Amino acid sequence: MKNKIIKKKETRNNLEETIRNQTDELKSKTGQIKRGVDREKIAQEQILIRTKAMESTTDGIFIIDATKPGFPLIYTNPSFQSLIGYSKNEIIGKNYFLIYGSDADSRVVEEIKQTMSRGESFHGEMLNFRKSGKKFWSSLRITPVRDTKGETTHYVGIQTDTTLMKQRNLEIEEQREELLHVTRVGKLAEFVSSLAHEISQPLTAILAYAQAAQRLLKDKEPKVYEILQYIINDDQRAAEVIRRLRYLLKKSKPAFEPLDINVLINDTVTLIMPHIASRNKVIKFELDTTLPQIMGDRIQLQQVLLNLISNSLEAMEASSDSLELMIRTSRKDSDMIMVEVKDSGSGIAAENMQKLFVHFFTSKPDGLGMGLSISRSIVEAHGGRLEAENNSDRGANFYFTLPIKIKNSQ
Amino acid sequence: MNNVIVYVVDDDPSICRAVALLLKSNGFRVETFTQAEDFLSFKHSKAPSCLILDIRLPHINGFALQEIMAERGISIPIIFITGHGDIPMSVKAMKAGAVDFLPKPFTEKKLLDAMTLAISKSKVQNKKQIEITKIRDRIKTLSPRELEVFNFVAQGMLNKQIASKRGTSLQTIKVHRGRVMQKMQAKTVTELIHFAQKAGLTPLS
Numbered sequence: 001m002k003n004k005i006i007k008k009k010e011t012r013n014n015l016e017e018t019i020r021n022q023t024d025e026l027k028s029k030t031g032q033i034k035r036g037v038d039r040e041k042i043a044q045e046q047i048l049i050r051t052k053a054m055e056s057t058t059d060g061i062f063i064i065d066a067t068k069p070g071f072p073l074i075y076t077n078p079s080f081q082s083l084i085g086y087s088k089n090e091i092i093g094k095n096y097f098l099i100y101g102s103d104a105d106s107r108v109v110e111e112i113k114q115t116m117s118r119g120e121s122f123h124g125e126m127l128n129f130r131k132s133g134k135k136f137w138s139s140l141r142i143t144p145v146r147d148t149k150g151e152t153t154h155y156v157g158i159q160t161d162t163t164l165m166k167q168r169n170l171e172i173e174e175q176r177e178e179l180l181h182v183t184r185v186g187k188l189a190e191f192v193s194s195l196a197h198e199i200s201q202p203l204t205a206i207l208a209y210a211q212a213a214q215r216l217l218k219d220k221e222p223k224v225y226e227i228l229q230y231i232i233n234d235d236q237r238a239a240e241v242i243r244r245l246r247y248l249l250k251k252s253k254p255a256f257e258p259l260d261i262n263v264l265i266n267d268t269v270t271l272i273m274p275h276i277a278s279r280n281k282v283i284k285f286e287l288d289t290t291l292p293q294i295m296g297d298r299i300q301l302q303q304v305l306l307n308l309i310s311n312s313l314e315a316m317e318a319s320s321d322s323l324e325l326m327i328r329t330s331r332k333d334s335d336m337i338m339v340e341v342k343d344s345g346s347g348i349a350a351e352n353m354q355k356l357f358v359h360f361f362t363s364k365p366d367g368l369g370m371g372l373s374i375s376r377s378i379v380e381a382h383g384g385r386l387e388a389e390n391n392s393d394r395g396a397n398f399y400f401t402l403p404i405k406i407k408n409s410q
Numbered sequence: 411m412n413n414v415i416v417y418v419v420d421d422d423p424s425i426c427r428a429v430a431l432l433l434k435s436n437g438f439r440v441e442t443f444t445q446a447e448d449f450l451s452f453k454h455s456k457a458p459s460c461l462i463l464d465i466r467l468p469h470i471n472g473f474a475l476q477e478i479m480a481e482r483g484i485s486i487p488i489i490f491i492t493g494h495g496d497i498p499m500s501v502k503a504m505k506a507g508a509v510d511f512l513p514k515p516f517t518e519k520k521l522l523d524a525m526t527l528a529i530s531k532s533k534v535q536n537k538k539q540i541e542i543t544k545i546r547d548r549i550k551t552l553s554p555r556e557l558e559v560f561n562f563v564a565q566g567m568l569n570k571q572i573a574s575k576r577g578t579s580l581q582t583i584k585v586h587r588g589r590v591m592q593k594m595q596a597k598t599v600t601e602l603i604h605f606a607q608k609a610g611l612t613p614l615s
Contacts, residue, residue, distance in 0.1 A: 197466075197493035201422050204493070204515035208428035211518040215435035232517075239515050 060084070060159040064096050066144070066152045071096040071116075074154075083138070083161055085131035096157075101129045112142065119144050119152050125162060137166040176271045179306060182299050187370045189249040190377070196242045203242075207235045258293045258405050259301070261329055261337060268305045269327070276325075279313060286328040291337050295405045296382050304375040304386070308341040308398045311371065315345030315396065322346075322395065336384070336401040344395040348388060356388055375400075413457045414529055417486065418442040419449050419475070420464040429462060432518055446470035446478075454484065458536055460509070460528035462521070465492040465499065476506050485535050487528035491516065538608075545609045548594050556593070559586040563599065564606035 054061050060080030064071050072093050081088055084099055091099060100109055108126045115122040122142045129135060139162050145154040210231045217225050269276075269283060276283055309325065316322040322344040332338040348356065357376045372386075379386040379400045386400040416438045418429050426442035433440045443449040446467055465472035472490055479486065490503045493514045500511035509531060510524035552560060562572045569587065573580045596602035 193494065200493035200514040201425060204491075205422070205424040205428040207515045207517065208425070208432040212428065212431035212435045215432070215518075235515060236517075243513075 058160075060138075060157075060161075062096070062157045062159070063145075064155040064157070066154050071155075080159060083130075083136075083159060084128070085134075101133075103129045103133070112140075116142060116144070116155060135163075136161055137163045172271060175267075179271065179299065179302055183303055183306070185249075186303065186374055190370055190374050192245055192249045196246050199242060200239065203235055203239050207232060207239075210235065255297050255299075256295045257298065259296045259298060260293055261291060261301075261339060261402070262287045262289060264298065264301060265305060265327055265329065265339070268302045268309070271302075272306065272309060275310075276313065279317070280323070281313060281316060281325060282323050283309075284324055284326045286326065288329050288331060291329055291331060293405045294337060294382075294402045296402060297378075300378045301382070301402075304378050304400065305339075305341070307371045307375045311398070312341055312343035312345060312396070315343050315347070318346055332401050335403055337404060338399055338401050340397055340399040342391065342395065342397045344391075344393075347390045347394060348396050353388070357386070413439075415439045415441065415455045415457050415459040416525065417449060417452075417454075417459065417461045419444075419446060419461065419467065419472075420491070421445060421467050422464075425464075429521075432521075436518075436522065446472075446475040449475070450478065450482075454486065456536070458529050458532040459486050460525055460532055461486045461488045462525075463488050463490055465490055465503075466494065473502070473506070476503070476508070480507070485532075485539075487531045487535075489521075489524045489528055542608055542610075545594070545605050548605075549609060551593050552590065556586055556590050559583065560590045560594070560602070560606065563587065563590070564603055566603070 054077050057077065058079050060083040061075075061077040062073055062080050063075040065074045073091050073096050074093075076088060076091060081091075084091075086099060097109055097113070105127060108124070111124075112122050121144070122140070125137065125139050127135060128138050139160045140157065141159075142155050142157040144152040145156055147153050210228045214225055214228045214232075217228070265285075265287065309327075312325050316325065324344050326340070326342040328340040328342065330338050330340075357372050376386045379402070383403045384401040386398070388396060388398045390396050416433050418426055418433075418440060419442075420426050420429070421444050423444055426444060430440040430442050441452065443452070447470060449461075463472045463475065467475070470478070472492075476488060479488075488503075488508045490500070490508050490511045491514055492499065492511070503511050509528040512520055512524060549557070549560075558576075559572060562575070567575070569580055569583050573583045576583065590596075591599075591602060594602055594605055596605060
């Protein structure tokens, strides 16, 4: 009897235990479900944000299904559609490579396919064609998306229009080329002109000596008189060669136009920026933005600026602690503006100061000695002066003046 | 030709020597200088002369010398010579009154042709100078009253006008005027006015 009672009690206890356990389990399940619902909600929010982000970015984004043959597009964002000029309906489900059209560079397309088939990322710049046939340059990056087993399931691509950047770079390159060409021609012309002058001096003396001798010997020494005539003839032949050479390399007349010197400086510095950056130098500007316009030849003045800046950079080459190049513009007086190119380099040796602007004078092992003399003649042709001095602390300062454009003239 | 003197300014001594030899063999008197300053400090002859001038010179270049000469009243005709013969430069030189512009090297004939022109210009200038000196000398003989009348006449005023301006009789003015004509050795009033212009007489205001 006592056992029976004990047994009953046990059974009841067990029953209660079971119920308790089941209740706990139920509670935890309910909690799990509730958490699951929360997680899903968060996940959905995240997907929404990511989709929105992809739809709003200005870069073109597309997704290709890698599991199906023919690289079908399964997603494209609006930026991609406007980039290539097709609507969503026209391209979803279509082969990605078909949108390149037949004009695309087949080698690049082949390279992209190869890279994708190896399961690698492709990154490159290429020429594309819109639906309308209009060309555009773009930067393209295609990356494989893998599942947990490492199998490529999708490719995601990002494409950006780089046409404007490319055009700008091309323009800068063209301007740089033009400037270099003009500089080379200018140097040659200046060289020939100097040479012609140097040679015409002795030719003048020879001619006068020979003609004086002819006058003294006339009727006395017919044979010597004849020889002197040969000397005179050959002297004039040499003079004719020089005359023709000079004519050939005649400097073209400068094309004067109203210019903003600060804009010109900015343009010129843009041209040689890669040069400056690669040398670890810094250009500082102190430009007076209230300066009036000047009348000048754009290319010629750029030549002067380029020459002064590259001279300064060379002067700072030697010492690693000279970093700074300063370009300053200011109003000199009521008629003139002033441009200064100030470096922190080695400065000008006292014995070179006088000879700086002389033709063929150079302190550089590979220099021609033309740069500064050409620069000075350009500035003088503009009605200004180009001078140089050493700074009180370190380096040199090359400065030139230019007359202000007078209103109602020209 | 014997009394003509030719100045040569060129910084190249060999050109100076060669041109001097050439001109001396043609019978000219020649003075050479390798810089403008030396030419300026030289005592220039009163004889007919011309200057053969290089453009590129140290310190004072040819154009600057041309200006200085004009300022100082040195009226020697200039023939420019240059090894940088370009047209804008020659235009500038001719506008400033140069006789000719010869690119180097130049022949004897070209140089002599230019010099003939320069020397005849120099002679005309000298003649003018002599005439001016003569007129000025005659002006010095005028009394203050006569000089006054001379000035009025030079301005084209009639006897009547002069008389009313001076507050004297017409007769007195006529007498003064007759004496001016006589002292100035002028045959007509027109000639008298020419004399006044040549002498650079400033009109009374």
